[in-house]
Amino acid sequence: MMRALGRLLWKELWVGWPFALLGAALPPLTALLIRREVDILDIPPGNVTLFLVLLGLVAWAALQGAGTRDRCSYAGIHFPIHPARPALVTFVMQLLFALGIVGGYLLALYLLRDFGVLSGPLSTRVLNGEIRTMLQGDITRHFLITAFLAIGSTYALCFVVGQALSAPAGIVVGVFWVIFGIGEGLGPLSFGWVLHGYDLNMNERMPFLQVAMTAAALLAFGVLLTRLAFPVRRLLACLLLGAVAVGMPAYFWYEDSRAKWEYDVIYWGEVDSSDGALRLEIVPTGENIRDAVGLRLTDYRRDAQTTRPFPRPLAPTAVLDSGMVFLLSQPRGATTVTLLRWDTAADTVEEICAIPSEKGLMTSQRMRYYDPSVNPLMHVGPDGAHALLLLPTQVGDGEDLWHVDLVRKRARLVRPARWIISETVSWTDDAAILSDNGEPLRVDLRAGTAAPMPVARRER
Amino acid sequence: MPEVLDARRMPEMELAYAIETRDLTRRFGKKVVVDHLNLRVPRGSIFAFLGRNGAGKTTAIRMLLDLLNPTDGEATLLGLDSVKGARDIRRRTGYVAQDEAMYDWMTVDRMIWFCRGFYPTWDDALAADLRRQLDLPGSQRIRALSRGKQAQLALLLAMAFRPELLILDEPTAGLDVVVRREFLEGVIELAQEEGRTIFFSSHLVHEVERVADWVGIMEEGKLLYCAPLEELKASVRRIVCTFPEPPPTPELPGLLRAEVEGKTLLCTVRDFGEATLAAARALNPTALAVEDLSLEDIFVALVGKGAV
Numbered sequence: 001m002m003r004a005l006g007r008l009l010w011k012e013l014w015v016g017w018p019f020a021l022l023g024a025a026l027p028p029l030t031a032l033l034i035r036r037e038v039d040i041l042d043i044p045p046g047n048v049t050l051f052l053v054l055l056g057l058v059a060w061a062a063l064q065g066a067g068t069r070d071r072c073s074y075a076g077i078h079f080p081i082h083p084a085r086p087a088l089v090t091f092v093m094q095l096l097f098a099l100g101i102v103g104g105y106l107l108a109l110y111l112l113r114d115f116g117v118l119s120g121p122l123s124t125r126v127l128n129g130e131i132r133t134m135l136q137g138d139i140t141r142h143f144l145i146t147a148f149l150a151i152g153s154t155y156a157l158c159f160v161v162g163q164a165l166s167a168p169a170g171i172v173v174g175v176f177w178v179i180f181g182i183g184e185g186l187g188p189l190s191f192g193w194v195l196h197g198y199d200l201n202m203n204e205r206m207p208f209l210q211v212a213m214t215a216a217a218l219l220a221f222g223v224l225l226t227r228l229a230f231p232v233r234r235l236l237a238c239l240l241l242g243a244v245a246v247g248m249p250a251y252f253w254y255e256d257s258r259a260k261w262e263y264d265v266i267y268w269g270e271v272d273s274s275d276g277a278l279r280l281e282i283v284p285t286g287e288n289i290r291d292a293v294g295l296r297l298t299d300y301r302r303d304a305q306t307t308r309p310f311p312r313p314l315a316p317t318a319v320l321d322s323g324m325v326f327l328l329s330q331p332r333g334a335t336t337v338t339l340l341r342w343d344t345a346a347d348t349v350e351e352i353c354a355i356p357s358e359k360g361l362m363t364s365q366r367m368r369y370y371d372p373s374v375n376p377l378m379h380v381g382p383d384g385a386h387a388l389l390l391l392p393t394q395v396g397d398g399e400d401l402w403h404v405d406l407v408r409k410r411a412r413l414v415r416p417a418r419w420i421i422s423e424t425v426s427w428t429d430d431a432a433i434l435s436d437n438g439e440p441l442r443v444d445l446r447a448g449t450a451a452p453m454p455v456a457r458r459e460r
Numbered sequence: 461m462p463e464v465l466d467a468r469r470m471p472e473m474e475l476a477y478a479i480e481t482r483d484l485t486r487r488f489g490k491k492v493v494v495d496h497l498n499l500r501v502p503r504g505s506i507f508a509f510l511g512r513n514g515a516g517k518t519t520a521i522r523m524l525l526d527l528l529n530p531t532d533g534e535a536t537l538l539g540l541d542s543v544k545g546a547r548d549i550r551r552r553t554g555y556v557a558q559d560e561a562m563y564d565w566m567t568v569d570r571m572i573w574f575c576r577g578f579y580p581t582w583d584d585a586l587a588a589d590l591r592r593q594l595d596l597p598g599s600q601r602i603r604a605l606s607r608g609k610q611a612q613l614a615l616l617l618a619m620a621f622r623p624e625l626l627i628l629d630e631p632t633a634g635l636d637v638v639v640r641r642e643f644l645e646g647v648i649e650l651a652q653e654e655g656r657t658i659f660f661s662s663h664l665v666h667e668v669e670r671v672a673d674w675v676g677i678m679e680e681g682k683l684l685y686c687a688p689l690e691e692l693k694a695s696v697r698r699i700v701c702t703f704p705e706p707p708p709t710p711e712l713p714g715l716l717r718a719e720v721e722g723k724t725l726l727c728t729v730r731d732f733g734e735a736t737l738a739a740a741r742a743l744n745p746t747a748l749a750v751e752d753l754s755l756e757d758i759f760v761a762l763v764g765k766g767a768v
Contacts, residue, residue: 007577011563074562077527078617079578227529227543441622 004081005089011075012093038437054154054178057098061155063163064094064172084225089410091159091221098155106264132356149210154178156217157241161223177213177245177395209248216244243310273319277301280319297325299346313362317378317389326352326378326387330362337361337391339404339411353411357391380406388425388432401441403432403448412448415441476539478503478625479524480659483533483748493519495681497653501659501674506648508689509661510759515716516681517661518558520557521629534549538624551579554618558630560610568596568613587620594646608639612646619650626747628660632667637663640664644671666727669755679763689755696758697732701725701745712739716761728761 034084067073068087075086157177164169220237229237271280283294293314296307298392311329317339318326325342336354341351377390393416401415424434433453434441463699464556479501486494494516501507511517522528524535527547537549561742562571572591591598594612602610618626619738628647632640647658648671662668675692677685680697685692696716701707710718713736717728725745729736732750740748753761 007574011574015565074560075578077525077557078550078555079575080547081578082547083526188471229529 004079007084008075008089009093011092016094016097033071039237039360051457054150057151058158058174058178059156059167059171061094061098061158062162062167062174064090065159065164065170066167068163087163087225093144094159095155097150098151113143137195149214153210153213153217156214159239160217160220160224162222164234195381209252211242212248213241216240234356271316271319273321275321277321277322279319280316280325283307295325295327295342297323299344306347308342308347309351310349315362318380320384320388322384324380325382330357333359337358339389341406352406352409353404355389355391355404355411357372361392379432381427383427386427386432387448388434401434401443401450403443403445403450414443414448415450473577474505476538477501478505479535479537480508480575481520481524481533481535484520484523484530484665485532486516486523486528489532493670493681494523494530497678497681497683499676499683499686501655501657501676505674506672507656507660507674507676508668509676509678510665510668511657511661511663511678512763513662513663515678515763517678518665519677520631521627525549525553525627551581551621552623553625553627554621556614556618556626556628556631558633560614561608562602562614562617565601567599567601568605569598570604572598572611572617575617575620582621586622589611590616590620590650596630599763604754608635608643608689611635611639611643613717615643615647615650622654624655626658626660628658630661630663632662632664640667644668647671665756665759666754675755677759677762682748684762693752693755693760695732696728696730696738696753696761698751698753698757699727699736699740699741700749701728702738702747702753703743703745708743710740710743728757730762 070202075082158170220240315328323344327340337357339352380387389402442453484497714731716728719726
């Protein structure tokens with residue numbers, strides 16, 4: 001038995017070593033060529049090399065898979081061993097070769113860098129993408145994760161498709177897989193955004209997709225080695241791979257859409273009152289997270305808490321020392337945002353006014369996380385009768401400054417489309433002065449106008 | 461369609477069978493490629509498995525060797541179930557496939573060394589003898605060998621571990637006449653030395669007549685005939701009747717084929733006997749003769765167009 005296994009291993013070594021050697025030699029050769037100012041497309045060269053290596057791997061895996069198809073290899077047909085064993089040995093050995101190629105590729109780049117071959121601007125270019133990412137973290141961890149998942153999933157996928165269908169089918173699927181499945185960091189060749197939208201954080205899920213694809217490919221490979229009729233085996237293998245290839249991205253889309261709902265409250269941690277005695281925070285409501293969010297006000301002085309659910313999307317803007325909470329809400333599809341006042345003592349909610357706004361202002365369309373450009377800022381006067389509210393503008397860049405008359409329940413736009421960075425507001429009977437932004441801005445609360453405040457220069 | 465004479469109808473003989481199938485069937489979709497095959501190959505025989513291209517011979521062989529799952533039925537080789545005992549069967553059975561796909565990057569010697577590792581019964585001396593007899597160049601890569609030499613190497617590899625059963629699937633396909641003849645003669649010579657069973661498929665009927673002692677004929681997945689060659693040749697004969705007028709429509713028992721050449725009627729019949737002869741005489745021919753047929757003529761009469 002061991003002698004037979006030895007023969008099979010010998011065969012794989014004999015077949016595979018030129019491929020492994022070529023793969024290991026290709027990256028430094030390419031890098032050196034690039035060093036000679038040979039421009040390949042306009043793509044980060046390190047990634048081009050990796051891409052080429054992966055394409056070589058795809059072709060090889062698909063051919064190897066097709067070669068073991070339907071127990072048709074010489075060893076599988078003739079020798080008194082389990083027909084699956086030659087295919088298994090081929091699979092494992094070729095997978096090891098593939099991993100060795102990536103190892104050789106990375107090692108070559110490190111060596112070239114250490115010897116100063118990759119210096120200057122080229123270093124930045126070559127080490128872009130995957131390599132840069134790897135250099136920034138723990139090398140071993142990144143090597144194991146990136147190399148094993150990317151190469152393992154690619155090899156397994158192409159081998160199985162090659163075995164189940166044909167070598168060309170394996171190559172086509174493999175090329176798509178390289179571009180879409182592991183195309184992160186392959187520069188312009190990456191079409192990962194098709195899968196991920198604009199949310200780069202989705203990249204974190206790629207390892208899961210690769211793990212799932214590897215597992216599905218291994219399972220499909222197992223199916224192909226069973227005694228089921230070949231069309232059935234082929235069908236099952238394709239179903240398995242197809243389910244993962246289509247299902248996982250679809251699942252990510254679904255998860256992402258849920259996550260979007262989850263984050264459509266403009267992110268904030270906690271809001272404290274100015275005296276620090278009150279704290280407002282988000283709590284689980286126990287209801288459908290897509291529809292409602294719970295707000296809890298903790299009064300440390302009285303050691304009391306008040307919790308109330310609010311419809312999404314929602315953005316808390318201010319907590320007064322009196323326990324009054326101001327919130328912005330925007331029904332889906334509405335072109336206004338509504339300013340709400342939650343009297344936590346009486347636990348009543350009152351609508352103050354509706355302010356014209358961009359549709360979907362409070363719903364994060366592309367970003368799952370906090371976007372400071374849509375963070376509303378509200379300052380409430382000490383008498384509780386006036387407030388200033390900063391909202392993202394509807395036209396151009398900057399923010400609109402709104403004056404809200406909390407007694408008459410109306411809002412007036414006092415300064416549109418300007419960048420106003422103000423943490424400090426001083427209040428008088430008839431005006432509010434925003435400072436900290438270089439030039440103080442005076443808002444006339446009666447006239448509803450705003451103008452820069454001239455600053456008297458002190459004579460020396 | 462002639463009546464099927466299969467193994468179940470054969471008289472019981474005091475023989476053990478190297479291959480025995482029971483209703484072995486294989487369908488690909490709706491197409492029945494092998495249809496309830498009941499085959500018995502006596503031990504020690506040289507069994508020619510004949511049929512036209514696409515008759516189902518290779519499919520049947522692949523099922524025998526557990527390379528293809530039967531849709532129905534079962535098979536035993538050397539007394540072992542073809543599925544459960546597949547590994548043991550391979551240990552005792554040599555197989556040369558049609559268009560054998562060997563590792564063509566290996567040299568002849570390397571291929572022999574490689575295969576040797578899988579068989580405990582591998583006989584180095586026999587392998588060396590065979591290589592010398594077949595004049596195979598040890599240092600040459602397989603891809604550089606002619607098709608005939610490749611077929612001979614495949615035969616060497618199939619025989620060097622001294623199998624009890626040798627299965628050859630169209631081993632001479634693609635070879636020229638001279639090589640084909642040399643190959644077949646070589647096979648028989650080598651096989652007969654040890655009295656092993658040889659089961660080989662072919663559609664080149666005239667080539668196998670000289671070497672086979674048993675014949676099975678397949679057509680459209682069905683076994684039409686399975687018998688010793690001499691019995692088959694004695695059973696299927698041609699009756700030549702000459703008439704003064706254009707010949708009448710013959711009505712003979714076991715009539716397979718009837719042809720008219722002028723005033724001569726040529727009738728190929730099976731199960732030839734006194735009854736057939738009497739029926740022929742009843743047609744009142746002016747002259748009557750009985751001719752032996754070659755295996756090829758018999759084959760054509762059984763499966764060719766024009767068969768009654």
